[in-house]
Amino acid sequence: MTSQTEPKLSPAEKREARFAEWRSPGVSFASPEAERGYRERTQLIKDVVDLKKPARVPVCPIIGFYPFAYAGVTAREAMYDTEKLGLALKKFHADFLPDTLSSAPIYGSGQVFEALDYRLYRWPGHGVADRAPYQCVEAEYMRADEYDQFINDPSGFFGRFYLPRVFGALEAWQMQAPLTDILELPFFGPYIVPIGLPPVQAAYQKLLEAGRLAMEWIQAAAAIDGATMTTLGLPALIGGFTKAPFDTLGDTLRGTRGIMMDKFRQPNKLLAAMERLVPLAIDMGVRTATQGRNPMVFIPLHKGADGFLSNDDFKKFYWPTLKAVILGLIQEGLVPYLFVEGGYNQRLDIITDPDIPRGATIWVFDQTDMKEVKKRFTGWACFGGNLPVSMLKAATPDQVRTAVRRLIDDLAPDGGYLLANGAVLDDAEAENLHAMIQTGKEYGVY
Amino acid sequence: MTKALVEAIADMREEEALALAKEQLAGGTPPLDILEACREAMAVVGRRFEAGDCFVPELIMAGEVLRQISDLVKPRLTEAAPAAKRGRVVIGTVEGDIHDIGKDIVAFMLDINGFEVRDLGVDVPAARFVEAVKDFRPQVVGLSGFLTLAYDPMKNTIQALRAAGFAGKVMIGGGQIDEQIRQYTGADAYGQDAMAAVGLAKSWTP
Numbered sequence: 001m002t003s004q005t006e007p008k009l010s011p012a013e014k015r016e017a018r019f020a021e022w023r024s025p026g027v028s029f030a031s032p033e034a035e036r037g038y039r040e041r042t043q044l045i046k047d048v049v050d051l052k053k054p055a056r057v058p059v060c061p062i063i064g065f066y067p068f069a070y071a072g073v074t075a076r077e078a079m080y081d082t083e084k085l086g087l088a089l090k091k092f093h094a095d096f097l098p099d100t101l102s103s104a105p106i107y108g109s110g111q112v113f114e115a116l117d118y119r120l121y122r123w124p125g126h127g128v129a130d131r132a133p134y135q136c137v138e139a140e141y142m143r144a145d146e147y148d149q150f151i152n153d154p155s156g157f158f159g160r161f162y163l164p165r166v167f168g169a170l171e172a173w174q175m176q177a178p179l180t181d182i183l184e185l186p187f188f189g190p191y192i193v194p195i196g197l198p199p200v201q202a203a204y205q206k207l208l209e210a211g212r213l214a215m216e217w218i219q220a221a222a223a224i225d226g227a228t229m230t231t232l233g234l235p236a237l238i239g240g241f242t243k244a245p246f247d248t249l250g251d252t253l254r255g256t257r258g259i260m261m262d263k264f265r266q267p268n269k270l271l272a273a274m275e276r277l278v279p280l281a282i283d284m285g286v287r288t289a290t291q292g293r294n295p296m297v298f299i300p301l302h303k304g305a306d307g308f309l310s311n312d313d314f315k316k317f318y319w320p321t322l323k324a325v326i327l328g329l330i331q332e333g334l335v336p337y338l339f340v341e342g343g344y345n346q347r348l349d350i351i352t353d354p355d356i357p358r359g360a361t362i363w364v365f366d367q368t369d370m371k372e373v374k375k376r377f378t379g380w381a382c383f384g385g386n387l388p389v390s391m392l393k394a395a396t397p398d399q400v401r402t403a404v405r406r407l408i409d410d411l412a413p414d415g416g417y418l419l420a421n422g423a424v425l426d427d428a429e430a431e432n433l434h435a436m437i438q439t440g441k442e443y444g445v446y
Numbered sequence: 447m448t449k450a451l452v453e454a455i456a457d458m459r460e461e462e463a464l465a466l467a468k469e470q471l472a473g474g475t476p477p478l479d480i481l482e483a484c485r486e487a488m489a490v491v492g493r494r495f496e497a498g499d500c501f502v503p504e505l506i507m508a509g510e511v512l513r514q515i516s517d518l519v520k521p522r523l524t525e526a527a528p529a530a531k532r533g534r535v536v537i538g539t540v541e542g543d544i545h546d547i548g549k550d551i552v553a554f555m556l557d558i559n560g561f562e563v564r565d566l567g568v569d570v571p572a573a574r575f576v577e578a579v580k581d582f583r584p585q586v587v588g589l590s591g592f593l594t595l596a597y598d599p600m601k602n603t604i605q606a607l608r609a610a611g612f613a614g615k616v617m618i619g620g621g622q623i624d625e626q627i628r629q630y631t632g633a634d635a636y637g638q639d640a641m642a643a644v645g646l647a648k649s650w651t652p
Binding site for chain 2: 128256390394425
């Protein structure tokens, strides 16, 4: 076998290759119009990422469970019945025609979560009402005295401590020995013997069943996105996913309360754990975006918002490892897409870091002062967001049109801007969402 | 003598604060004076929070130190702490929503500002708010919600409270709550943060 050396591409070359792959997905479109629409929409997005003036402002609403309420399907049905999931998303996309699609897999499979007895979340019909979206149950899934174990071996910690806590079906995994014990024949027993324990055997059976259900589900869910893309010409704005290390620890491992106490009681362990997470977070973003054949890596920002930390703590605890993740993704030709939840008014001078190359990121804001954002972001990074979800629910369509025009007047003139609402939309008035999308498309023409 | 304790708590010096509290208790400082020092320290933290000089971690840590000192003091209390409460507030996250971080911070800030707070938890149906109002007779009800899907449950809860004859004030708060949603739900006011909630509750309980 001849050895193949991969050509060494620069980050910019990698990025162009990734965008080219995203823009020419190698699928057959249902019509020339759909194919043209896909080319046009991906061009709008490529242009704003590159800080150019696109033909018009791309309209990229952030959508949660709204399509189901719109189509008369419950959130529970969307998570348990891929046929209803598909019909609802089809109707939603066809009726509203945004510039980017809402991806079916993000809604998850109730059957898979039930098979695993997933305890980290409540989902519709399983702890919250049938119409409610899934929601995270915060707790200390990693204890305060477990930092050293986590830092020494994150995967081992997940396998033997974290997963047995968040998946009831895998509780017995805590009886397993570390995989790294498997070194030599005479001492292999202590690893393999626990696998024979009846509860561990049962845990693996449940995991196999969850995997089987997941395979059925993903084939149906992926086909829904494929159909949205090929029939309507809508691209996905999100290719991969990763998180800021502070949020990884604060959201689903230590919890808000836990991480905030750690900041006082064991700051160095917290910092070391976040450092440990950086290469894992980059790797996750690279793998998921590569698999999604789409350069945009979604990073929702949670616990660094105004009020959650002082600026000094943000600079010490939140930003350095997030910045390292952002730079690591850019190095691989990816475009970090930061969804900045809450307010970031105190953070704007910190996040517009001169080490982050221009035209390399997307930032969608919620309740941050957008004129201040524009001052700092024009010529530096693509930005958008801020249309209040409260308006999409409770304002009149005219008020929505006025608000969209004002955003475009204030923010769009220099390019590098996309229109989005500021927070995930689960509930809205259809005519208001139509008003947002139509006004964006008509008034946003350059 | 308790000044050092007030400063240690307010400046988040946890170990020092606990050591001081133990030392003073052993040295004969009346338990109620220690609790008074805690109250003063919480007032300092509250003012700093309002001024934007301290943040969520400080509130959580101050609450944790307060809890630990209370645990030390309680077994030695011979008389009940003065219960001159400023007013009563019922609080909870509305039906369909299980987010509690903001709600918990508001409940804590109300508590250290002298309110008696009944926290109904998360995913609270309108009927449970109505029951609690009848039973606890608060001047103020606080409804929390993080999701856009909290808007309608807030509206329904307020309608149910009014239908049941609740004549006090209702305030709402959460990530996506603004004047538009105040009008939509029929709440008396909304607050952007915990200090706004305290300010509203104070203004309604003179």
